[in-house]
Amino acid sequence: MSNIETVSSLGExxxxxxxxxxxxxxxxxxxxxxxxxxxxxTSNDRFVVSTDTMVEGNDFRIDWSSAFDLGWKAVATNIxxxxxxxxxxxxxxxxxxxxxxxxxxxLEEFANGLQAAIDVLAPDAEIVGxxxxxxxxxxxxxxxxxxxxxxxxxxxxxxxxxDILAVAGTLGQAACGLALLFSEDRDAISAYxxxxxxxxxxxxxxxxxxxxxxxxxxxxxSDGLAMDANRIATASGVRLDIDRQALDxxxxxxxxxxxxxxxSSLDWVVFGGEDHSxxxxxxxxxxxxxxxxxxxxxxxxxxxxxxxxxxxxxxWDSISALAELNLDK
Amino acid sequence: MSNIETVSSLGExxxxxxxxxxxxxxxxxxxxxxxxxxxxxTSNDRFVVSTDTMVEGNDFRIDWSSAFDLGWKAVATNIxxxxxxxxxxxxxxxxxxxxxxxxxxxLEEFANGLQAAIDVLAPDAEIVGxxxxxxxxxxxxxxxxxxxxxxxxxxxxxxxxxDILAVAGTLGQAACGLALLFSEDRDAISAYxxxxxxxxxxxxxxxxxxxxxxxxxxxxxSDGLAMDANRIATASGVRLDIDRQALDxxxxxxxxxxxxxxxSSLDWVVFGGEDHSxxxxxxxxxxxxxxxxxxxxxxxxxxxxxxxxxxxxxxWDSISALAELNLDK
Numbered sequence: 167m168s169n170i171e172t173v174s175s176l177g178e179x180x181x182x183x184x185x186x187x188x189x190x191x192x193x194x195x196x197x198x199x200x201x202x203x204x205x206x207x208t209s210n211d212r213f214v215v216s217t218d219t220m221v222e223g224n225d226f227r228i229d230w231s232s233a234f235d236l237g238w239k240a241v242a243t244n245i246x247x248x249x250x251x252x253x254x255x256x257x258x259x260x261x262x263x264x265x266x267x268x269x270x271x272x273l274e275e276f277a278n279g280l281q282a283a284i285d286v287l288a289p290d291a292e293i294v295g296x297x298x299x300x301x302x303x304x305x306x307x308x309x310x311x312x313x314x315x316x317x318x319x320x321x322x323x324x325x326x327x328x329d330i331l332a333v334a335g336t337l338g339q340a341a342c343g344l345a346l347l348f349s350e351d352r353d354a355i356s357a358y359x360x361x362x363x364x365x366x367x368x369x370x371x372x373x374x375x376x377x378x379x380x381x382x383x384x385x386x387x388s389d390g391l392a393m394d395a396n397r398i399a400t401a402s403g404v405r406l407d408i409d410r411q412a413l414d415x416x417x418x419x420x421x422x423x424x425x426x427x428x429x430s431s432l433d434w435v436v437f438g439g440e441d442h443s444x445x446x447x448x449x450x451x452x453x454x455x456x457x458x459x460x461x462x463x464x465x466x467x468x469x470x471x472x473x474x475x476x477x478x479x480x481x482w483d484s485i486s487a488l489a490e491l492n493l494d495k
Numbered sequence: 496m497s498n499i500e501t502v503s504s505l506g507e508x509x510x511x512x513x514x515x516x517x518x519x520x521x522x523x524x525x526x527x528x529x530x531x532x533x534x535x536x537t538s539n540d541r542f543v544v545s546t547d548t549m550v551e552g553n554d555f556r557i558d559w560s561s562a563f564d565l566g567w568k569a570v571a572t573n574i575x576x577x578x579x580x581x582x583x584x585x586x587x588x589x590x591x592x593x594x595x596x597x598x599x600x601x602l603e604e605f606a607n608g609l610q611a612a613i614d615v616l617a618p619d620a621e622i623v624g625x626x627x628x629x630x631x632x633x634x635x636x637x638x639x640x641x642x643x644x645x646x647x648x649x650x651x652x653x654x655x656x657x658d659i660l661a662v663a664g665t666l667g668q669a670a671c672g673l674a675l676l677f678s679e680d681r682d683a684i685s686a687y688x689x690x691x692x693x694x695x696x697x698x699x700x701x702x703x704x705x706x707x708x709x710x711x712x713x714x715x716x717s718d719g720l721a722m723d724a725n726r727i728a729t730a731s732g733v734r735l736d737i738d739r740q741a742l743d744x745x746x747x748x749x750x751x752x753x754x755x756x757x758x759s760s761l762d763w764v765v766f767g768g769e770d771h772s773x774x775x776x777x778x779x780x781x782x783x784x785x786x787x788x789x790x791x792x793x794x795x796x797x798x799x800x801x802x803x804x805x806x807x808x809x810x811w812d813s814i815s816a817l818a819e820l821n822l823d824k
Binding site: 207210213216219221224250257259261263294295301302311314 | 532533542543548586625628629634641651
């Protein structure tokens with residue numbers, strides 16, 4: 167047992183070298199990792215940047231997520247924020263903190279997860295810098311960069327009265343996966359592992375974000391449809407109306423598992439976070455880009471409504487709000 | 496006591512809002528924090544990026560460094576890596592992890608430290624994004640951006656035979672400050688608090704980096720002159736000779752305190768890290784920019800030599816290497 171290589175036995179520099187060696191070069195990198203700084207190309211006079219951190223115990227559990235899963239999710243969630251601006255992901259930097267006794271094979275699997283997510287979601291991007299440090303718990307802090315390629319950025323504040331409201335990607339599946347993990351029902355977790363996979367390795371609709379050139383506002387749904395729709399409503403100074411029937415398809419695929427573990431698929435779809443789908447508004451005469459589906463409309467006023475009833479500005483943990491609104495089936 | 500506001504009592508969103516409200520806008524920000532991503536201007540088709548993380552217990556101690564100190568140091572060390580490329584700092588993102596019971600006044604002081612360092616070191620820059628999370632120990636992860644403004648980047652690999660070797664900034668002062676803190680000699684710490692301040696709030700020679708347009712190679716001395724000079728020698732495929740006499744001035748200001756606590760000023764100057772000064776090579780006919788001082792020369796070969804004796808590739812903790820070389824006075 168004493169010959170298992172750990173961060174402590176190899177040292178941080180060698181451990182980092184072995185991890186970085188798993189990563190492939192990208193198309194936007196002018197100077198990669200290894201100097202004081204990296205240099206990343208932009209096609210014009212600006213770049214898009216987003217940062218997010220995942221902390222063991224708060225954002226993930228080591229007994230639920232493998233090192234590969236964590237690497238994947240760290241890339242996917244950050245790239246999602248970049249594409250939600252309408253930008254093409256170009257590069258990332260990754261700071262990883264792990265306990266000293268972490269095995270090198272864990273780090274290698276983490277790097278494999280980083281690279282796999284890049285290969286699928288942003289094949290031209292590269293991890294251009296990183297940092298490995300020891301800490302009491304695992305922390306992953308990622309900063310991602312994107313290139314607008316001359317396009318206007320899509321912010322939360324551009325929704326206009328008369329626009330339509332649309333979603334690209336899944337709704338409620340990541341919350342369903344989390345509920346399955348919390349249920350500790352091994353048979354259910356195994357039977358519905360596709361939803362657990364969405365929770366552990368989200369697959370944001372990257373292409374849809376870049377295609378949404380006509381969107382008047384756009385954002386990444388990380389905290390749930392209700393909370394994030396409220397953010398667009400507030401930033402744009404408008405009212406958003408969501409059509410309950412338009413959510414039927416999102417609920418239908420989750421109904422079986424919801425019944426099985428005694429929860430509500432609508433709860434997951436409306437309040438569940440971490441799908442990292444895109445919520446956007448488009449002019450009513452726009453042709454929705456591939457991947458987007460209409461779920462509602464924009465009007466004068468404020469707040470978010472579901473079939474005319476005000477929808478609480480709550481994220482994933484708002485079961486009480488759902489009960490009050492009697493939205494549950 | 497129960498009305499002390501903490502991260503836990505206010506919630507992370509309100510705690511982050513109070514912290515961010517301390518920060519000023521910058522001149523390179525096209526879109527600041529508050530959307531999915533920020534947008535930063537570049538004067539041409541590329542940007543410089545560097546990331547670094549500080550972990551409580553490894554990189555700092557809460558009983559030695561105030562929240563203000565940590566905020567300052569997080570900005571200073573990252574900006575130093577950007578200017579070591581010859582770039583002008585334009586923006587930063589900051590991820591902060593703190594225990595849940597951390598008081599809001601601590602966060603506010605951290606933000607004051609971030610802003611104070613920006614005001615002094617990079618007044619046109621802005622913190623364009625951030626993340627606040629709870630964790631078991633304090634972790635600060637910063638990513639800094641810079642604009643080359645059309646200049647060539649200064650890497651570690653461009654040193655040429657015949658160049659001169661030069662330093663901008665202090666050498667050994669941060670190590671002296673750290674030795675004072677470890678000495679727990681309260682009178683000495685108080686008497687020599689200027690060196691303790693360099694350790695806690697480093698003041699890198701930002702302007703010198705941007706002025707070093709003729710430098711053939713450049714880097715930030717974060718791990719000590721010996722180790723970082725070896726990095727330039729290796730990356731450039733050259734030998735670096737350091738002139739012992741050229742280090743006299745750096746040692747002289749530290750001699751008193753070195754005697755007082757029984758350590759060696761030369762040890763600090765040669766092997767001490769965290770001054771975040773600049774080490775660069777220039778053509779022999781170049782006029783050294785303001786702030787740079789010649790300390791040696793570049794020749795064919797490999798490795799780093801001090802008055803002709805090979806200098807071990809060691810950082811701060813290499814007292815044994817010094818003893819072997821008999822460099823100590």
